[in-house]
Amino acid sequence: MTALLETYPPYPFVLDRGEGEYVYAEDGTRWLDYYGGHCVTLTGHSHPNVVAAIAEQAGRLIFYSAAARLRVREQAADALAAFLAGAGVGKVFFCNSGAEANENALKLAIKATSRQRIAGFEGGWHGRTLLALSATDDPKITDPYASLLAPHTRIPFADIAALEAVDWSAHAAVIVEPIQSMSGIRCADAAWFARLRELTAAAGCWLICDEIQTGLGRVGAPSAAEFYGIRPDAMTLAKGLASGVPVGAVILSEAAAATVKSGDLGSTFGGGPIAMAALLATLAVVGEERLVARAAALGQRLKSSLPGTVVMRVRGEGLLLGLECHAPAAGLKQHLMQNRILAGGSGDSRVLRLMPPLTLSDGAVEMLEAAIATYTG
């Protein structure tokens, strides 16, 4: 028994340490991690370069708020802006989590446009703070707060006619997960994104890409916005951004950034030096180990190797994948657990999610392929 409030059904072991694509339990068992601590361990568990950067920074300065200029914070912002240049965003605000990033992006849009209504998509998931919840399509977590949510519109996803039916001039912002993860790796195509960008731009409605799962190379491009060829007004990042050290970011286009005044945004811990050092090391590893190309190549491989008697189709891009099964996916998830492979469920009972580190080795891919091949249902 522990005093810890249980908010999630835990794995049947106590985790002790992690290394690369594996985690090790206290009982000595080793688990291959295709869940990635919920899409967080971008560079694998405890990558030595990230560990060294954190240790070095901790010895130099653990914390100072935005009241002081910090070289490491400015370097992190510059490196992130350079990484995201292909999506046309480059002014960075750091906070601590995904929900906080989305909350701030939506607040900025509301202030800049003087409109109160926000839009999100059916199947979208953006976090548990109130504006993020207002854009989230998950009645389990939104219904208790129904009267507190901001005015919002829920639009069918990946449907051009549905986009054309919206009065975008009545909306401050629309927020989109370019690949909807929680609801089961649901994708749209480049033509749909182009139309979304065109309609929102014409009406002065901010387009916010929630890249908390899709960002940082996971989809086989630096961002999903770049992958689909759009330039949002704002992008939000968290999860893998500092390889597991908590950090969130709102990254704005120049025009969006021009609406922000000193004092509009704040966060005591946002942009703290340890997170910034971990972020810089993470981006360096992504570049040095060519992880964006690796994610693209492994995604292609798994899309062709996994379909068969169990997996009907592999959805998604790069290493954000959904295995669409012929039968409910719980059986396959259990079989993988028996083979000491961790994977994620989803809101779609037939879809199992894979969100492993981008450093995934060929051996780890072969282990997954072999485990799925031995599943008889």
Ligand SMILES: Cc1ncc(COP(=O)(O)O)c(C=O)c1O
């Ligand atoms: C797409 C997306 N947006 C936002 C969030 C919220 O992030 P956080 O849990 O860091 O607040 C999540 C978390 O799973 C997410 O998957």
